[in-house]
Amino acid sequence: MWRSLLLFLSIVGPGMITANIDNDAGGIATYSLAGSQFSYAFLWLLIPVTVALIVIQEMCIRLGVITGKGLADLIREQFGVRITVFVMISLLITNLFTTVAEFAGVAASADVLHNAFPWVIFTRFAMVVAAAIFVSLLVLRGNYKSVEKVFLLACLVYVTYIISGLLAKPDWADVAHQTFVPSFAWSSAYLAMFIGVIGTTIAPWMQFYIQSSVVEKGVKPRELRYSQADVVVGSLITDIVAYFIIVACGATLFVHHIVVSDAGQAALALEPLAGKYAGLLFAVGLLNAGLFAASVLPLSTSYSVCEAFGFASGVDKRFGEAPIFYGLYLGIILFGALPVLTPGAPLLAIIFWSQVVSGMLLPVVVISMLRLINNRDLMGEHVNSPFFNLVAWVTAIGLIIVTALYLVVTLFHIGS
Amino acid sequence: MELREAFVSELCGRPVELLTGTKRSRIGRVDDIAVAGSESFPPVVGMYVKGTDGVVRYAPFSSIVSITDYAVTLGAPPLEGSSAPVAIDELLLQKELLDKQIVDVDGRKVVRVNDVKLAPAGDHLRVIAADVGLPGLLRRLGLRYLGDRLLDRVPAPGVRSALISWDAVQPLHLEGPGEALRLRVPQDKIDRIHPADLASIIEELAAADQASLIGSLDEETAADALEQLPVDTQLSILEDLNPDRAADIIENMTPDDAADLLGEIDTDKQQEILELMEPAEAQDVRELLAHPEETAGGLMTTEYLWLPPGLTVAQAFEHIRAAAEDAELVYYIYVLDPQERILGVVSLRELIKAQPETQVADIAIDDVVTVDLETPREEVATTIARYDFVAVPVVDAEGRMQGIVTVDDVIDVLLPEKMRKMLPRVGKSRSKARLPKQ
Numbered sequence: 015m016w017r018s019l020l021l022f023l024s025i026v027g028p029g030m031i032t033a034n035i036d037n038d039a040g041g042i043a044t045y046s047l048a049g050s051q052f053s054y055a056f057l058w059l060l061i062p063v064t065v066a067l068i069v070i071q072e073m074c075i076r077l078g079v080i081t082g083k084g085l086a087d088l089i090r091e092q093f094g095v096r097i098t099v100f101v102m103i104s105l106l107i108t109n110l111f112t113t114v115a116e117f118a119g120v121a122a123s124a125d126v127l128h129n130a131f132p133w134v135i136f137t138r139f140a141m142v143v144a145a146a147i148f149v150s151l152l153v154l155r156g157n158y159k160s161v162e163k164v165f166l167l168a169c170l171v172y173v174t175y176i177i178s179g180l181l182a183k184p185d186w187a188d189v190a191h192q193t194f195v196p197s198f199a200w201s202s203a204y205l206a207m208f209i210g211v212i213g214t215t216i217a218p219w220m221q222f223y224i225q226s227s228v229v230e231k232g233v234k235p236r237e238l239r240y241s242q243a244d245v246v247v248g249s250l251i252t253d254i255v256a257y258f259i260i261v262a263c264g265a266t267l268f269v270h271h272i273v274v275s276d277a278g279q280a281a282l283a284l285e286p287l288a289g290k291y292a293g294l295l296f297a298v299g300l301l302n303a304g305l306f307a308a309s310v311l312p313l314s315t316s317y318s319v320c321e322a323f324g325f326a327s328g329v330d331k332r333f334g335e336a337p338i339f340y341g342l343y344l345g346i347i348l349f350g351a352l353p354v355l356t357p358g359a360p361l362l363a364i365i366f367w368s369q370v371v372s373g374m375l376l377p378v379v380v381i382s383m384l385r386l387i388n389n390r391d392l393m394g395e396h397v398n399s400p401f402f403n404l405v406a407w408v409t410a411i412g413l414i415i416v417t418a419l420y421l422v423v424t425l426f427h428i429g430s
Numbered sequence: 431m432e433l434r435e436a437f438v439s440e441l442c443g444r445p446v447e448l449l450t451g452t453k454r455s456r457i458g459r460v461d462d463i464a465v466a467g468s469e470s471f472p473p474v475v476g477m478y479v480k481g482t483d484g485v486v487r488y489a490p491f492s493s494i495v496s497i498t499d500y501a502v503t504l505g506a507p508p509l510e511g512s513s514a515p516v517a518i519d520e521l522l523l524q525k526e527l528l529d530k531q532i533v534d535v536d537g538r539k540v541v542r543v544n545d546v547k548l549a550p551a552g553d554h555l556r557v558i559a560a561d562v563g564l565p566g567l568l569r570r571l572g573l574r575y576l577g578d579r580l581l582d583r584v585p586a587p588g589v590r591s592a593l594i595s596w597d598a599v600q601p602l603h604l605e606g607p608g609e610a611l612r613l614r615v616p617q618d619k620i621d622r623i624h625p626a627d628l629a630s631i632i633e634e635l636a637a638a639d640q641a642s643l644i645g646s647l648d649e650e651t652a653a654d655a656l657e658q659l660p661v662d663t664q665l666s667i668l669e670d671l672n673p674d675r676a677a678d679i680i681e682n683m684t685p686d687d688a689a690d691l692l693g694e695i696d697t698d699k700q701q702e703i704l705e706l707m708e709p710a711e712a713q714d715v716r717e718l719l720a721h722p723e724e725t726a727g728g729l730m731t732t733e734y735l736w737l738p739p740g741l742t743v744a745q746a747f748e749h750i751r752a753a754a755e756d757a758e759l760v761y762y763i764y765v766l767d768p769q770e771r772i773l774g775v776v777s778l779r780e781l782i783k784a785q786p787e788t789q790v791a792d793i794a795i796d797d798v799v800t801v802d803l804e805t806p807r808e809e810v811a812t813t814i815a816r817y818d819f820v821a822v823p824v825v826d827a828e829g830r831m832q833g834i835v836t837v838d839d840v841i842d843v844l845l846p847e848k849m850r851k852m853l854p855r856v857g858k859s860r861s862k863a864r865l866p867k868q
Contacts, residue, residue, distance in 0.1 A: 083636045091529050091530055094570070095570035095571060096571060099571060229636065234669065324542030324562060
């Protein structure tokens with residue numbers, strides 16, 4: 015039994031790390047907005063979303079472990095150039111927008127910090143530029159692994175949401191009711207939030223990242239169940255945090271009818287726990303979230319694209335040896351940071367809408383994965399079970415339907 | 431037969447017509463192209479045609495009348511699946527080659543096939559090149575014009591040149607999940623690659639392909655390549671090989687590298703492999719395994735050249751000639767007494783310079799610098815550096831020679847920190863300090 019535990023701990027990593035990066039700036043912002051605008055109305059959604067997250071991530075690791083190849087690699091090999099181009103463009107769009115969100119998170123935390131400590135370093139401009147440089151150096155100098163542990167440790171900050179949620183004394187009857195009884199609204203705002211919550215929890219780039227992680231780790235088919243456990247635990251953790259962010263915001267912000275338009279207001283959700291330090295706590299969490307994801311996301315994107323099209327890649331190569339790889343990476347960082355630097359940029363809105371875009375483009379990745387994982391030539395006996403197929407298809411199609419609904423409702427101004 | 435150059439991506443999907451008398455009738459589209467044979471530029475042996483009824487049939491090359499930019503014309507109807515002859519080493523260009531990874535032997539790296547070029551040669555249509563560059567990608571997207579314009583410009587450094595000649599290509603093909611890789615083309619193309627380059631190619635492959643590629647090489651090449659890989663990769667490959675094959679390869683590795691590798695796996699598997707190896711090789715490795723890795727005892731190899739005392743230079747050469755095959759280093763030859771204590775050392779240069787009748791004892795150096803079995807790695811390295819040695823002998827507490835540590839095994843200690851990070855970590859299971867390859 016101990017041997018199993020030890021083996022589990024050595025395999026653990028991809029699922030846990032991905033889960034923590036999942037609560038990035040986009041996540042925190044989206045869940046905060048969900049709680050503050052809709053109270054506990056989205057709590058029920060987290061349950062099916064968690065199931066979907068587990069299923070989809072498990073599919074990714076299964077694909078990676080059995081074939082030994084990354085997702086971009088498989089898509090290229092099985093579907094050819096045209097589809098690969100389509101998928102990669104979708105990925106680039108959502109990843110670029112999400113990178114903007116991460117830098118926006120850094121900027122938003124800067125705002126809050128600046129309020130408390132009006133120093134030059136805490137201006138938006140300084141923080142974002144510093145973040146961009148820090149992240150680039152971290153990755154290009156190869157010190158990522160050591161700093162990764164710091165990031166992971168700092169994720170413990172999210173526990174504060176759990177405590178805050180409890181301390182805020184929400185109406186637990188209401189919370190329980192909303193958790194287990196689904197509700198739905200036809201308003202444009204609701205639908206957008208619906209897509210956003212799903213898009214931020216099941217981010218497209220995470221699928222590429224987690225598959226590559228297990229491939230890199232060299233997980234063998236007989237060790238698959240440890241990776242599966244890793245994914246389940248990671249997904250549960252991430253969604254429990256999401257749950258409590260919504261509860262905390264619902265109990266504090268919604269109840270007091272505080273319309274959240276910037277990070278300072280979102281931070282108030284932590285008041286029950288941290289009192290006047292709520293702002294600082296929130297800012298630290300948001301900063302960590304933004305930096306963590308910004309270290310991983312642009313690099314993951316560059317690797318995926320280069321893998322798909324056969325361009326040279328790898329941080330162990332010089333710039334001249336892998337120009338497209340480095341160009342893409344620096345480009346994503348640059349175009350991720352620039353929009354945030356425009357004065358007066360509505361940070362929270364930017365972050366939120368980037369997650370909505372993720373949600374809209376998620377079906378592209380999920381459907382690609384479904385085609386791959388049901389291919390018997392590729393997966394042998396490890397093809398999807400009917401249940402998994404059902405969950406994945408429902409997720410993809412559900413998202414497509416809600417996206418269509420959203421567009422219709424918004425364009426024709428139906429409802430409120 | 432009218433043939434012309436074509437790219438596989440353009441040929442597949444092209445309409446197929448049947449010529450009966452003077453009438454042409456459309457019967458389907460090209461589904462795939464089959465080549466076979468072990469030549470450097472394999473010829474097309476047939477085409478698979480997807481008929482208008484959706485059924486795929488086989489048209490042998492002999493039935494092809496012409497291939498133009500608009501259609502492929504057959505002189506006889508294609509054969510049903512059951513009666514179609516399929517060669518053992520048949521390669522399907524679209525299904526098995528397009529979009530897959532291949533090894534560029536001359537470029538010494540793994541590349542992805544964007545397209546394959548065919549050209550007429552003699553009476554055959556042959557595979558002549560793989561298109562791995564941007565123009566190929568653009569062509570697949572239907573942007574051929576853009577791709578051709580790009581070819582006119584000087585390619586930027588780092589962007590791959592477009593075409594790789596097929597005789598420098600080694601296709602890789604996975605049979606199915608967990609199945610062995612089959613090398614479609616003769617292995618001697620792979621053998622042209624230096625083991626260090628072979629190792630970097632292997633590192634670029636997916637884990638499953640790595641073991642298969644190593645497993646399909648001959649033992650010596652496999653051992654050479656395996657020696658160059660970082661320990662993590664070695665272990666991963668070892669896990670996927672069956673013990674017999676693993677033993678065959680490991681016994682061809684130098685004992686010190688073999689000991690380093692076996693030292694990292696659990697004892698059961700270790701013993702299993704040692705028992706399957708040649709007893710002499712296994713014994714060498716067992717001796718080395720007895721010592722901690724970071725000491726001279728763990729780093730040394732037992733494959734060195736030695737002579738008994740009292741020989742002439744001519745006799746020495748006889749002795750060496752027989753033993754040179756297996757020695758890791760031939761540059762230093764040690765003179766040992768019957769108890770294996772070092773009496774002296776002579777360099778190959780001195781032996782060559784001297785007259786055949788000279789006594790070895792006269793030209794050997796008798797003040798020999800040695801290190802002990804327990805000497806730590808850094809100290810061994812500084813000793814080697816200090817005296818500009820290529821290798822240093824290792825002795826036990828009684829002064830008996832146990833082996834030699836060659837400079838390549840400690841060179842990473844001597845390099846500045848920055849360069850050291852770039853070398854594969856031989857000897858330590860440290861994972862690379864960078865983000866996962868996505």
